Amino acid sequence: MFGYHRDLFAMWSTRILKLVGIFILSALGLELMAVLLRYNRKKRTKLQEVLFFPSRVTCVYPSLYVESGKCGCKRSHADSSIMRLIRHLLSTRQSLDLCLFSFTDTELSSTVVLLHQRGVRVRVIADSNYMALNGSKIGILRKAGIPVRHDQSRAYMHHKFAVIDKTVLLTGSLNWTSQALLENRENLLITNDEALVKPFLDQFEELWEEYDPTKYNF
Amino acid sequence: MFGYHRDLFAMWSTRILKLVGIFILSALGLELMAVLLRYNRKKRTKLQEVLFFPSRVTCVYPSLYVESGKCGCKRSHADSSIMRLIRHLLSTRQSLDLCLFSFTDTELSSTVVLLHQRGVRVRVIADSNYMALNGSKIGILRKAGIPVRHDQSRAYMHHKFAVIDKTVLLTGSLNWTSQALLENRENLLITNDEALVKPFLDQFEELWEEYDPTKYNF
Numbered sequence: 001m002f003g004y005h006r007d008l009f010a011m012w013s014t015r016i017l018k019l020v021g022i023f024i025l026s027a028l029g030l031e032l033m034a035v036l037l038r039y040n041r042k043k044r045t046k047l048q049e050v051l052f053f054p055s056r057v058t059c060v061y062p063s064l065y066v067e068s069g070k071c072g073c074k075r076s077h078a079d080s081s082i083m084r085l086i087r088h089l090l091s092t093r094q095s096l097d098l099c100l101f102s103f104t105d106t107e108l109s110s111t112v113v114l115l116h117q118r119g120v121r122v123r124v125i126a127d128s129n130y131m132a133l134n135g136s137k138i139g140i141l142r143k144a145g146i147p148v149r150h151d152q153s154r155a156y157m158h159h160k161f162a163v164i165d166k167t168v169l170l171t172g173s174l175n176w177t178s179q180a181l182l183e184n185r186e187n188l189l190i191t192n193d194e195a196l197v198k199p200f201l202d203q204f205e206e207l208w209e210e211y212d213p214t215k216y217n218f
Numbered sequence: 219m220f221g222y223h224r225d226l227f228a229m230w231s232t233r234i235l236k237l238v239g240i241f242i243l244s245a246l247g248l249e250l251m252a253v254l255l256r257y258n259r260k261k262r263t264k265l266q267e268v269l270f271f272p273s274r275v276t277c278v279y280p281s282l283y284v285e286s287g288k289c290g291c292k293r294s295h296a297d298s299s300i301m302r303l304i305r306h307l308l309s310t311r312q313s314l315d316l317c318l319f320s321f322t323d324t325e326l327s328s329t330v331v332l333l334h335q336r337g338v339r340v341r342v343i344a345d346s347n348y349m350a351l352n353g354s355k356i357g358i359l360r361k362a363g364i365p366v367r368h369d370q371s372r373a374y375m376h377h378k379f380a381v382i383d384k385t386v387l388l389t390g391s392l393n394w395t396s397q398a399l400l401e402n403r404e405n406l407l408i409t410n411d412e413a414l415v416k417p418f419l420d421q422f423e424e425l426w427e428e429y430d431p432t433k434y435n436f
Binding site: 006009010013016017020023024027031048050052054101151153155156157158159160161171172173174179180183184185186187189191193195196199200203207 | 224227228231234235238241242245249266268270272319369371373374375376377378379389390391392397398401402403404405407409411413414417418421425
């Protein structure tokens with residue numbers, strides 16, 4: 001009789017211990033998964049950078065045209081705000097949406113044309129007052145086959161933002177001009193925080209539709 | 219003998235079960251605390267807003283001068299981008315750091331003077347080329363007793379950002395002019411994400427020192 005109870009007790013103790021063990025292992029497993037997921041999400045959302053200008057004058061052409069990242073010229077090849085901006089742009093794989101008041105800088109327009117030649121879907125929204133000014137690169141972009149749309153009003157399309165692959169936003173005071181890059185005090189905020197990127201994506205699509213050339217009404 | 223073993227087994231089983239129970243409860247408790255902490259932190263850091271302009275024309279004076287938030291005028295009192303901007307500014311308690319290329323809007327300068335009168339420590343960095351243009355409010359701010367500093371170069375101090383209470387950043391393409399607020403296409407990103415606010419705070423302090431009037435060197 002005691003033997004039976006004892007066996008029963010031992011059996012249930014073992015079962016309970018097993019269940020508890022399974023429970024603990026499951027809980028730890030879930031927790032580990034949660035930690036990994038959070039880590040992964042954090043890693044994905046943690047692009048938060050602010051670039052300030054004027055930038056140091058550096059040679060950026062190696063980033064564009066030389067595999068090794070080095071060239072023989074005598075300008076500095078150190079890291080600079082303009083170099084970082086160009087590296088971000090060169091990371092584009094699928095789409096680049098540009099919404100720029102003023103675009104006159106040669107290095108940045110070379111970068112955009114290069115991306116277009118690589119098969120990136122580039123779209124540009126420009127300001128109608130500034131796109132035809134002396135030095136504007138809008139004509140060069142158009143000639144390269146990049147679609148450009150612009151506002152039809154005397155007020156300014158004053159945005160200065162870019163969205164890379166629908167996920168990375170670059171926005172700030174910086175026009176894409178040599179004076180802005182190399183002389184002025186300017187800022188450029190770079191983030192892939194979806195809550196900040198999405199409103200700009202929506203704004204781009206809204207303006208892209210509004211500035212459809214088949215709807216011109218001068 | 220068997221009885222002794224059985225008691226020993228029962229005693230240890232109970233102890234192990236108790237330990238396991240304590241372990242599980244502690245783990246759950248810790249997890250709950252972690253969740254609450256994360257929730258709290260999330261709640262604190264979740265100011266992420268993007269305002270687009272041109273804004274609807276709305277009456278903003280109730281926000282400034284009328285306790286009830288209502289007035290008898292015939293303009294719209296609906297929510298607008300300019301209203302939201304002014305509400306953010308009016309939430310300032312201790313300090314307002316403004317770094318603005320162009321500042322000509324009357325409603326925004328009234329807001330800043332009001333904050334100064336409330337005892338908020340307002341500091342303004344302006345562009346030397348634009349601060350003396352017709353319509354600039356920089357003179358009015360100075361006359362009200364707000365300290366203003368400016369660059370000493372022909373290049374532009376082209377920033378357009380504000381930091382509220384060292385914790386909330388407002389930055390974008392928007393100059394504080396009526397044309398920007400009511401006619402242009404503009405953006406203003408608002409965040410209290412420390413990783414984005416801190417670089418702007420540092421930039422403000424750096425420029426504030428650099429533009430110290432005792433260091434003028436025209």
